[in-house]
Amino acid sequence: MRRAIALAAAGLLAVLVGIALLREPAERASARAAIHPVVNRGTVPTISSSAPPSRSSARQRGPGTVAAGAHLRIARLGVDSRVVPVRVHDGVMGVPRDPQVVGWWRDGAAPGDAGGTAVLVGHVNYAGVDGAFARLPDLRPGDPVRLDEPGAHLRYRVVAVRTYPKARGLPAIAFTRSGPPRLVLITCGGPFDATTGNYEDNVVVWAVPA
Template sequence: MSRARRVGVMTVFGAGAVLTAAGWVLLDVSRPPGDVGTLPAASPAAVRTTPYSPPVAVAVGGPHPLRATVSPVAATREGDLALPRDGDVVGWWALGAAPGSGRGTVLLAGHVDTEAGLGAFAELHNLDVGARVDVTGADGRSHPYRVTARRTYGRGELPADLFSADGAPRLALLTCSGDYDPATGRYADNLVLYAAPVTAA
């Protein structure tokens, strides 16, 4: 790809990448398939029902606004996890937690860019610690979170607990970062913003 786009202080080239985490792979299907990795078999404990509504929208206000619809994503028969083809739609890892749950990680993963332009999560690179993120459930309830940390992980080094429905309640926003290799169709790194639920005083 000869096109380059500036996202904050990071330059990215072309379309999205494969995001891996201890064997977990998110396949960006805006590119032709070919870099397909394999997810480990989901444990029975990870496949659960929940009384909480799945997320349908995510929004950030302030100087770097972000608004996107959210669609559930899960492993394919081949063992891959495909992000939504539309760069404006964010994927929710449906085997993790739902917003409002008292345990687990609500994992939302989105494109930084696609061949059509910047993706829904391009603005993550500009969000600071302290930014408020609102996740809306299918029941219409809004769940506020506050960004508490920013982390960059090398490809293949995402923590496995990002995909867990257990542990302390939190939101994780995931996208690609670092250099883009057009030969492999992959970015070198992943950016994760961690956020904690905002509780009433």
């Protein structure tokens, strides 16, 4: 499958197709997808429901970037993944080839910015290898999420986990550059369509500063 998130503008950016992963045998991918049923936990934050970001030390970089050496850490999932910038090309957001590396959408808000939604994308699997976000649907409201950079430790808590059909897209708030700070983690889920080589859904974790 292609490693991509397709985007379209509808006032604000919204995902139409979602992350697609490297093609693998249909029966194998279907088996993986079958363990991730539709998820509907917690309450998705509104445009005014987030608090200012919390950090254990002052940020050592300007707004709108992620420092080299940044790592995403999710204790419940055992995730400790390097974070690298990704961009949109011809309406498609790239996802890092390494399944254990997470991509940050560099044209949106950055984690720790005073406002806007920071978007992190990752693989559920890639070429038969579990990705950093393979167990993303297992997260629960209240679970801690950290993004550690040299000199700064940003803390978030999960408030909602949702499954969205790719055919319907994601809420525009997932990509807004304004409003209170939020973090969203996005991967694939749901049934696997062997004809298109894509999963039919996106799994999205919503988090707010802790």
